[in-house]
Amino acid sequence: QSVLxxxxxxxxxxxxxxxxxxxxSSSNIGKNYVSWYQQLPGTxxxxxxxxxxxxxxxxPDRFSGSKSGTSVTLDITGLQTGDExxxxxxxxxxxLSAGVFGTGTTVTVL
Amino acid sequence: QVQLQESGPGLVKSSETLSLTCTVSGGSISNYxxxxxxxxxxKGLDWIGYIDYSGSTxxxxxxxxxxxxxxxxxxxxxxxxxxxxxxxxxxxxxxARGTKRFLxxxxxxxxxxxMDVWGRGTTVTVSx
Numbered sequence: 001q002s003v004l005x006x007x008x009x010x011x012x013x014x015x016x017x018x019x020x021x022x023x024x025s026s027s028n029i030g031k032n033y034v035s036w037y038q039q040l041p042g043t044x045x046x047x048x049x050x051x052x053x054x055x056x057x058x059x060p061d062r063f064s065g066s067k068s069g070t071s072v073t074l075d076i077t078g079l080q081t082g083d084e085x086x087x088x089x090x091x092x093x094x095x096l097s098a099g100v101f102g103t104g105t106t107v108t109v110l
Numbered sequence: 111q112v113q114l115q116e117s118g119p120g121l122v123k124s125s126e127t128l129s130l131t132c133t134v135s136g137g138s139i140s141n142y143x144x145x146x147x148x149x150x151x152x153k154g155l156d157w158i159g160y161i162d163y164s165g166s167t168x169x170x171x172x173x174x175x176x177x178x179x180x181x182x183x184x185x186x187x188x189x190x191x192x193x194x195x196x197x198x199x200x201x202x203x204x205x206a207r208g209t210k211r212f213l214x215x216x217x218x219x220x221x222x223x224x225m226d227v228w229g230r231g232t233t234v235t236v237s238x
Contacts, residue, residue, distance in 0.1 A: 002154060031219060032221040037155075043230075044228040045155065045204070045225075045228055046228070047225065051224070088155050092223035097168060098171060099145070099208075099223060100157060104155070
């Protein structure tokens with residue numbers, strides 16, 4: 001049902017890097033800016049990236065975003081156990097005239 | 111610091127109407143897009159819709175026929191009504207403050223859209 005596709009899970013050892021991809025289309029990612037949300041277990045989502053690559057105050061620079069065409073990626077470097085969470089991309093879809101989210105990716109720290 | 115808090119019944123009977131309210135404290139809601147998002151058990155985020163300060167709304171096409179979002183600016187509250195609920199509407203319901211801007215030409219993009227403040231969520235179960 002989600003119009004944005006993410007891998008179900010990614011994992012890496014502490015201190016390493018993970019990359020989460022989010023694939024969309026010309027009506028959403030291709031046309032509008034993307035945000036990323038971190039959802040720790042049992043909590044509400046939290047904004048970690050907006051406007052493709054900007055970090056809200058308080059988000060460490062270990063989190064970074066980039067965009068290429070109709071796909072975006074979220075990189076988390078220096079992975080910590082506290083980064084274990086579900087991550088969702090989100091944007092506006094100009095064809096649907098609606099907000100849309102990705103399918104979600106679970107990050108596991110090995 | 112702006113905070114959002116959802117409230118409403120945790121149990122709704124099938125075919126009835128779900129009603130939730132989000133109360134905003136610690137800041138203004140003007141110039142923001144006040145949104146509702148839900149998350150079924152064990153599943154991902156589902157955008158329901160938003161209302162802006164002037165009362166203009168936008169809804170998820172798949173829910174549009176059943177959803178109404180309203181705002182009470184005097185109480186700094188906004189509300190969600192979802193009619194004819196079924197078990198598929200069982201979820202955690204979040205309210206959130208959103209930012210949306212249209213970027214005029216010659217911007218390569220059309221819209222900025224993100225939600226920067228979220229409520230803690232409220233669980234709604236639809237019973238038969």
